Amino acid sequence: MMSEEEGRSQTLQLFATCLIDLFRPQAAMAAVDVMERRGATVEFPTAQTCCGQFSYNAGYHREAADLARHWVAVFDAALRRDSQARVIALSGSCAAMVIREYPSLLYHDALDRGDSVDEAERWQERAERVGKRVIEFTEWLAHEATAELPTSGIGVTYHNGCHMRRMLGITSVPETVLQSHGFSIVPMEEADQCCGFGGTYSMTEWPVSTAIADQKLQALGKSREMGAQCLTSADFGCLAHLSGRLSRRRDPFPVVYIAELIALADRGPVTVEAVQQMAQHKEEG
């Protein structure tokens, strides 16, 4: 399992995302564990905050650009220390924001603030340069040589986040990764449908957002009948939405971030109890 590319340890700069940092730090801790077990040197640029997608999607582009410039500055500095290092994003959606939206956001915002075209282009190039080195966690993991783990028989159903699927084009990779770590995938009906989260949409338009979440939970119900014992995703935003809805409906069905499942499998045979315990979100001091 301890694979080393070209004889040297790769350096990974962790982009933990604000949601995981604040609401599910265990997910990032698990990701660190997974990366280190595979021989990587993990660094965490501690000045990072949030990618600004909430503001961007709501139309507040000036505000989003403030956060985006900070993000680019933080990770650009971190990457400059090592020309081989990559940024590992613990969210397909936040990765898509950085890779797909930053260059034009920063270009236009620079012009809007009265900067010269040259200055605007510099921001665009800087965003593109950093964006090229961002990789979503499961996509990175899929490229790592991992010994196939024996099947644990735990049925997992996977929610494919919209931005990861449609803006990054990552579709089956996370399920393949789960399978190679011993989990059996239980399909989800209408898997390409949104969970209804949509950032602040879930707050401002909660009736529609909830109706869409309930539709997803209905599909989840069918996966459960087919043997799914837990729900996972590579996007914590979607999971927070669905687990928040399950919790309000007093449904204890386990929901865990994908890196947590991988870390669990790395440590030995996985049991349903271990997954349930992990989902219950027990905090340590």
Added chain:
Amino acid sequence: MDGQLPIDTRPWPVRRDAALHDQTMQQTIGVVTKRLANAKVTAYAAYPEANHWRQRAVEVKRQSIRQLEEHLATFTQQVESHGGKVHRATTAADAIQTILEVAQHHQVRSVIKTKSMVTEELELNRALENAGIAVRETDLGEYIIQLAHEKPSHILAPALHKNREQIHALFDQDALVYHTEPPASEDIVALTQYARRRLREEFLAADMGVTGGNFLVAETGTVVLITNEGNADMVTTLPRLLVSVVGVEKIVADWSGLIDVIQQPALSGVGQRLSSYTTLVSGTRGPDQWEGPDEWHVVLLDNGRTQLKDTPFEDVLSCIRCGACLNVCPVFRQVGGHAYGSVYPGPIGIVETPLLTNFEVLPELPSALCTLCHACGEACPMNIDLPGHIVQLRQMKQERHMNAIGVTRSYRWWARFWATPHGYRRSMRWARWGQWWFVRHGRIQSAPGLAGGWFKTRDMPPVASMTFHEWWDRTRGKRQ
């Protein structure tokens, strides 16, 4: 000049709640949109060149829009050389006036129509009826909603929200009014047979036909209509007077361009290689011909369209009204078409309604009816950047100060704090301190301000007692 679109004047929360409480509609719309979306995927999978042809169609549409005025001039010249008359209408009101003048000049008493979204945009039926002229829709879906006194809920399938039982009841009632035999059963064949029999009488009695148009071919001055029912053949040949109302953006330069685009609406809309009938109108009835109208008027409608030219939104004019974006939209699947309050629902409606009217009507659409899941962008065969436009429209609303001041302030403060590591950590400490007023059973169950909506129906774990930042500082900080 800004366009005019009819709207449902009920406020969005009323429209939304009406939709979310209509379980029959929700169920019907859920089943049918899935069926249509899957049919599209299946059709593309079984057709290896599908994407090649789609790409060519995109190029044809884009190119046609770039040379819009030239093609419209050629089209006008051609139509008029074949005995037709072309009218340019800047707004909906202009179009209505032109059509009413034509109808009144010929003392028209009854009109038959093909399905046309543009005539919905004009509210033509109401204008004709107010002038004492009877109107009959002859597309099956349109006929059903006309009987129900409703508006289309879907661009391509206007009666998508109605189930068989509801349609049967409408036909039964119609049979009573017209003293005719009701449908034999709720069976699809029986229902269709009933509509066919009833509509036949109307076709023969009408003295004016009104069509929309899927494409306009400039080089020959041809209006192209595609249907799956053949009703356009009857509407364009039986009455002595014919009016075709078409949006200017439907133009293509020539027949080779038409061939490239013609299969796209059916392919992406219903997963069919080509629609069952193609009706071509190139002029009035000639001296040695036995079918066709004596007089043909073509109304080319602008209504806000050409103001999108040479803007970042120009690709919107490539829309072929296939409805693929509606079928995959998670919001549309929940609330259906009527909740949008616009003639054009779904993602394309969210984009077109404010653009055509310069945000005069339904400004809530871009914000309230999209989760930004990008499914529409993926589904659109014409590569219209629908999600990108929706984000852009949200930004325009913000720049025009159309959002509540409290919401704007929330975003400002949020960005101000989170643009520095110090502010981020400070806001996190505040949240951790403040959240305990709202925690029940270990979960946050309510919150003030912008976040409040979340907690109407969902819980959230509290901010962790040790965030990842703090964990890293504590366990790894020294190594950095």
